[in-house]
Amino acid sequence: MKSANQPLLSLKGITKRFGALTAVNGVDLDVCPGEIVVIIGPSGSGKSTLLRSVNFLEEIEEGTITFEGKEVGYVKNKHGRRHLDTPQKICALRSEIGMVFQHFNLFPHMTVLGNVMEGPLTVQKKGQEEARHIALDMLAKVGLSEKRDVYPATLSGGQKQRVAIARALAMRPKLMLFDEPTSALDPELIGEVFDTIRALGKEGMTMIIVTHQMGFAKEMADRVIFMEAGSFVAQGTPEDFFANQMEHDRIQSFLSRIL
């Protein structure tokens, strides 16, 4: 871990159920500022659900989310039942946590620049000029300045994902969540997206990344977590994880399937 002070994000006993199915089952996780956490595991193991819970796109049944030392996101009503906090508070929290999706989810009716400007403009209520300035900075960071005036339909998958990263970064988030950012990409396009994420890591961005790319986990992660059936089965530094945890039956069978 790069930092030993107070965790930026602290999850305690996160549990999310879909009817009879428990997708996430009492997960605890502390993420320190600047730390890069990579979560791997078979599909349906609850990785994405956990990530989405952090951004309140899923409402959890149990557990607490502590962000920057404050428990956030859920309040109890007068009957003692917990529910999501007011939309204003949730929106404010989300604007501090960036998220990148598997399918990019760019806004197709806006230009590349428009996509990246949208957060500062609409959510942070910044002026046109300032929002444009921020957006151009972020596009430069992901190396797509020359594409600013085209619509997303004209971009390749890798370019789309880099724009999506720029869009999230334009909000100046304190934490970035990546939900399988390369799973929808052709193999030759994966590299450019990881280069972008790698550059972010070098700048000290705190990140939680769900991925199937073991090479990337090995190279970038401060910590690798193996998740299965809603729980963390094993975790450790990449060296420790790929050297010692490999004997874990479940991990072995998973890795042998995807490598």
Place this chain on the structure above:
Amino acid sequence: MKVLCGRVIRTILLFSCLLLLLAPLSRAEDTEQIFQDANDAMARGDLPAAITVLKKVPFSKTDDSGAFVRSRMQVARLQFALKDFPAATASTKEVLAVYPDNSEALNFLASVQKEQKPRYVVFWEDCLRFLPNLLKGAVMTITLVFCTMLISPLGGLLIALGRISRFKPFSVLCWFIIWLFRGTPLLLQLFFIYYGLPSLGITFKPFTAAILGLGLNYSAYLGEIIRGGIQSIEHGQMEAAKAIGMSYGQAMRRVIIPQTYKRLMPPIGNEFIALIKDTALVSTIAMVELMRSADQMFNAYFNVTALILAALIYLVFTTFFTFIFEKIEHRAGIYEIR
């Protein structure tokens, strides 16, 4: 002998009296016989013969039985059927010489004159006669269409958002509005608003009632179309909008609804084309618009040109709107072009 002579004279006198009495009767019989002969001739298809026979009905200044007028008009019609227009005109004028106010003769003379003109001249004259009124009606039709086109998308959007709202009373209310206004005939709704509501103490002017009826009905239809459009936008768009911190309202306004425009244009265009024609229904609640004007002209002159012209005006409107909507659809989807 004397007695015999007296008898004979008496008998002769009696007969001559009888003959005098029967004379008019026999003449009437003659006339009937003439018409009968004419009918036979017509039945044989020998129209010139029929004309010759009918002309035997003598000229009369005091035409009590109407036989003279009847015969000459019949002659005129037969001559008309034989396309001998000058002769038909002459026969009709024979009648008018005696009875200058005879409406049958006057009308017939008009149609003979009309028949002598080329078709396109007649049509052009009819156009000039009907167009001013029809165009006045068309202005009202367009006013109704534009007002409804302004109201119904807004009403439809409200209903659509209500239907997908998690706030139960609102969504149930919107469901109810759709159920009611899609489930009953527009004609009935207009009748209810204009003729029914006054009995509950609510009275509208015809124009207000028409706009209210059309607006509510089309809002209900557009509501379902817009809801479909919103729900057809991929779920990830809403999540992405939320992930950068947008509220539900911001996400709808900035991300979701703008993406529905292109998809909504074809069905909404369809609805608006239907609307142009549905405005004809408000003619039943004392509104004078294109359909009502055409109907009035048609009834006054029994001339089908009025209806043809109205159809042409409707076609001009629908063609214009079809064209406009195609343009808008193209514009709205410009970002999808790779």
